[in-house]
Amino acid sequence: MFQTRKREAGEGLRVAIVGATGAVGEVLLGILEERQLPIETLLPLASHRSVGRTVSFRGNEIEVQEAKPEAFDGLDIVFFAATGSLSKELAPEAAKRGAIAIDKSSTWRMDDRVPLVVPEINPEALDAHEGIIASPNCTTIGVVMALEPIRRVAGLEYVVITTLQATSGAGKPGVDELEAQVTAIREGREPKAEVFAAPIAYNTVPLCETFRPEDGYTTEEVKLLYETRKILGPTHSGGDVDVHMTCVRVPVPVGHAATMLIQTERTISPEAAREALAAFPGIEVVDDIATNLFPTQRDVVGRDEVLVGRIRRDLTSDRIALWQVSDNLRKGAATNSVQIVEALIERGLV
Ligand SMILES: NC(=O)c1ccc[n+]([C@@H]2O[C@H](COP(=O)([O-])OP(=O)(O)OC[C@H]3O[C@@H](n4cnc5c(N)ncnc54)[C@H](OP(=O)(O)O)[C@@H]3O)[C@@H](O)[C@H]2O)c1
Structure with missing residues (x-):
């Protein structure tokens, strides 16, 4: 020891x-x-x-x-x-x-x-x-926080994730590059992309970190897959949780968001998923379509909770869909x- x-x-x-x-x-x-x-x-x-x-x-x-x-x-x-x-x-x-x-x-x-x-x-x-x-990884933490309460109630087979990741995920140079490009564009100059593979100001870039030539995924995406498996462990039937992921950099200084489509092992209603999420330490459910209530990246800056909203049933299956946001520098x-x-x-x- x-x-x-x-x-x-x-x-x-x-x-x-x-x-x-x-x-x-x-x-x-x-x-x-x-x-x-x-x-x-x-x-x-x-x-x-x-x-x-x-x-x-x-x-x-x-x-x-x-x-x-x-x-x-x-x-x-x-x-x-x-x-x-x-x-x-x-x-x-x-x-x-x-x-x-x-x-x-x-x-x-x-x-x-x-x-x-x-x-x-x-x-x-x-x-x-x-x-x-x-x-x-900062993206993995928000994702597994949102998956774990649902996994405990209904098991987990696979999840399809698209992330929208802040520039600070690439450290201070990432934040500086967004600011510099906004200034350049406003002054009529060509934005210079050094930290990110394409201009990030007024744009989105579907490449976080670097591409893997062997499969076309990115190093960030593959981290999300293997880290999620290591943290959550095997499914109830003993297999691995499958994670299908696309990681996208967005022109937001702080806060990573992700859309998630979750295939559980046993059917769970959106209400039960909402209840499980709300009861989990470190999660706050922000979800009321009657009042346009959902969490955004701005809402989560400076907070330690992972915010979850848009909890709903997939229209063509019994999967659960949701939206999750966390401060990548804090909880991430x-x-x-x-x-x-x-x-x-x-x-x-x-
Ligand atoms: N940003 C995020 O959202 C996030 C989330 C999860 C994990 N991480 C991880 O956290 C780590 C730090 O990321 P960051 O975003 O804070 O990066 P950052 O803003 O670029 O800061 C890097 C830090 O590392 C120091 N450093 C660099 N090279 C060094 C060296 N050779 N010897 C000693 N110190 C050195 C720098 O010191 P100087 O100021 O002296 O250069 C600076 O303090 C990375 O491993 C990153 O992958 C980041």
Whole structure:
């Protein structure tokens, strides 16, 4: 079993954030303040470019240091919110020094030794961790949150998903590119596309990350498939949940949305699905067609709940259709990582 540092009674956690200057890192700092984790020290880490900058935490300005293995000595928790290659290199270094690495990148998610956790769904997976714990992709988290309550009541066979993903899903450079292109178009200039494969301003782009030459899917879409299977586990009949997905980038700074068509194993009415969703922790149902009530990406910014609406029966089958929105930087990334630490504390694992 993985052993963390022995803490004295009443001693708080020593925590570091790798990527503290990035889009997820900044939101993570705010959530760590909000949620009252027992933090004794907080160490912001980033690349050499950010050394000398400060970040603010609980009223103090703390200097950013370069992320290097030695920085992890004596820590309890290291959040990784930087790049996949850095997580690959440094997460084992953190674990080697007795700190638990909570990784936001895709590097470790499909590794059999690494739990992939959404605390509302599979916190028990944490018990077997070996020092590295993965938080799922920002799109996967919203999707599995909406699927799990329905799966618990009616089982799950397959789901057809189309996502509408915010530019911040590609980090700060993605947000900046949308702004720069809006300005360029307004000033009559050609928008320059660097982060995304085509102009994202006043447009939608059906390519998140990169295409896979072998099957025409994108790396983002394939993450959604395999991560969903790993988190939700097998169907009642022992097979894998099938996930058919198209991921689309939209000109929205924050908030990922998805339409979902769900084939359950046993028929479930839209009313029962609505009830199961409303009772699930971390979900809020926003759904009243009489008053045009449905959740939008703007509604979810700064919130931790996954919002679900447009819950209805497919017109040509007994499938359930719905619309789901979540803040990709919060529940899709930072909040989920902090909830993982809260679950570790609850389970006596840190
Ligand atoms: N954005 C989302 O919605 C989202 C959701 C889920 C997961 N994630 C994952 O979270 C991670 C961070 O994403 P982000 O959106 O926050 O990206 P971002 O805004 O581009 O920030 C990247 C962060 O990583 C740091 N960094 C980059 N190279 C580094 C290096 N060689 N050494 C140390 N630090 C380095 C940067 O530091 P400098 O400022 O010094 O360059 C910055 O703090 C990624 O793995 C991403 O896949 C993102």
